[in-house]
Amino acid sequence: FRQIKELPSDFGTMIYDPGYYNTAVCKSNICYIDGEKGVLEYRGYAIEDLANNSSFLEVAYLLIYGGLPNNDQLTLWSTKIMNHTFIHENLIQLMKSFRYDAHPMGMLISSMSAMSTFYPEANPALRGADIYKNKALMNKQIFRILGKLPTIAACAYRHRIGRPYNNPINTLSFTENFLYMLDRLSETNYKPHPTLTRALDKLFIIHADHELNCSTATMRQISSTLVDPYTAVAGAAGALYGPLHGGANEAVLRMLEHIGSVENIPSFLEQVKQKKQRLMGFGHRVYKSYDPRAKILKDVTNEVFDLLGRNPLMEIAIELERLALTDKYFVDRQLYPNVDFYSGIIYKTMGFPTDMFPVLFSIPRAAGWLAHWVESVSDPDLRIFRPRQVYLGKRGLKYVPLSQRS
Numbered sequence: 001f002r003q004i005k006e007l008p009s010d011f012g013t014m015i016y017d018p019g020y021y022n023t024a025v026c027k028s029n030i031c032y033i034d035g036e037k038g039v040l041e042y043r044g045y046a047i048e049d050l051a052n053n054s055s056f057l058e059v060a061y062l063l064i065y066g067g068l069p070n071n072d073q074l075t076l077w078s079t080k081i082m083n084h085t086f087i088h089e090n091l092i093q094l095m096k097s098f099r100y101d102a103h104p105m106g107m108l109i110s111s112m113s114a115m116s117t118f119y120p121e122a123n124p125a126l127r128g129a130d131i132y133k134n135k136a137l138m139n140k141q142i143f144r145i146l147g148k149l150p151t152i153a154a155c156a157y158r159h160r161i162g163r164p165y166n167n168p169i170n171t172l173s174f175t176e177n178f179l180y181m182l183d184r185l186s187e188t189n190y191k192p193h194p195t196l197t198r199a200l201d202k203l204f205i206i207h208a209d210h211e212l213n214c215s216t217a218t219m220r221q222i223s224s225t226l227v228d229p230y231t232a233v234a235g236a237a238g239a240l241y242g243p244l245h246g247g248a249n250e251a252v253l254r255m256l257e258h259i260g261s262v263e264n265i266p267s268f269l270e271q272v273k274q275k276k277q278r279l280m281g282f283g284h285r286v287y288k289s290y291d292p293r294a295k296i297l298k299d300v301t302n303e304v305f306d307l308l309g310r311n312p313l314m315e316i317a318i319e320l321e322r323l324a325l326t327d328k329y330f331v332d333r334q335l336y337p338n339v340d341f342y343s344g345i346i347y348k349t350m351g352f353p354t355d356m357f358p359v360l361f362s363i364p365r366a367a368g369w370l371a372h373w374v375e376s377v378s379d380p381d382l383r384i385f386r387p388r389q390v391y392l393g394k395r396g397l398k399y400v401p402l403s404q405r406s
């Protein structure tokens with residue numbers, strides 16, 4: 001603690017808390033984590049029950065509206081979202097203007113940001129803050145963002161592999177349609193395998209929310225300015241892109257490829273202990289035991305392997321996990337596998353290129369971002385985020401004209 005009171009309106013006491021690790025910036029009813037016990041709940045429901053019994057859209061509804069939908073509500077919700085899967089022709093042109101090798105996450109972030117110009121009804125600067133009092137208008141933006149994100153993601157993927165973009169098919173399920181748009185070879189000859197659809201749907205469920213992770217905190221921070229939700233989601237996606245957050249599963253794959261074989265693991269772990277390397281996919285700011293999502297993913301991995309064959313990197317991953325979990329260095333620091341340790345291997349086995357990994361994270365996490373958007377803009381305690389700093393720089397220097405500087 002440090003006593004700081006510059007203005008009469010300052011509260012006087014400030015906490016120096018880099019990264020806000022010990023600061024609660026909101027009250028929330030959306031997601032509960034017990035990092036010591038490895039518990040994760042969405043709106044009070046255990047992640048294991050949701051992953052095993054629900055669909056992603058059911059979970060998205062739960063996160064945003066606070067309760068599980070009944071049959072009619074789920075049908076209406078799914079229809080609304082699937083009716084918003086087409087993207088504007090000019091947005092397609094914008095996406096086509098990117099370099100042939102553009103990172104799909106860069107394309108996703110830019111396209112989401114551009115969507116704010118396609119839907120000015122969501123822009124409080126044009127409409128006044130009344131969008132936040134109009135539930136129907138807010139819902140429409142939710143349908144659009146959740147409906148169009150998979151289409152944008154699929155276009156970004158098709159762009160990267162130099163193939164024409166595909167139109168969505170609204171009668172397929174959310175996840176089936178996404179897989180269809182990625183790989184359609186002709187009008188008729190591609191139908192996603194149900195095992196892969198279910199595996200990806202489970203991945204979407206476990207990635208849908210994780211309380212105030214960096215991207216969701218970014219979503220809340222940007223939303224606190226009352227900007228439109230497209231701009232806020234683009235900003236949140238920007239935070240997710242970083243290698244310490246949504247980019248971690250990509251980094252895990254690169255690490256496993258770099259290790260190359262089981263024999264090289266001990267020397268790699270030595271380098272980690274000497275802090276020359278970081279064990280990607282291990283450690284978590286909140287979980288100080290096994291990440292419950294990583295446990296679910298281990299089962300999904302086996303379901304995908306049964307269909308597509310075992311990925312050779314899995315041998316390295318399993319041995320790496322075994323050695324790390326029995327090594328005092330990692331035990332002392334409570335470093336366990338996190339959700340990213342296995343997700344990259346599953347995506348790779350399913351045929352996704354590594355630069356699609358953060359995109360595959362953004363699609364479901366948008367449900368969480370939007371749940372936090374709704375909760376935050378409806379919160380009577382909402383104030384614009386404005387952290388303070390401890391200034392350590394110089395003051396009162398005499399200005400030297402350019403011509404006199406040595």
Ligand code: ACO
Nearest residue numbers: 244245246248272278279280281282283284285333338340
């Ligand atoms: N590999 C090696 N050492 C680690 C790792 C790691 N992955 N994570 C933490 N440590 C060590 C630190 O070096 C530190 O050691 P020290 O006490 O000797 O200095 C100690 O463990 C504590 O580290 P902190 O930095 O305090 O851990 P923090 O909880 O702040 O970090 C983070 C969390 C950023 C996720 C970190 O564990 C990490 O970088 N992991 C790898 C990246 C990753 O997998 N990210 C995905 C997170 S999940 C998600 O975003 C969905």
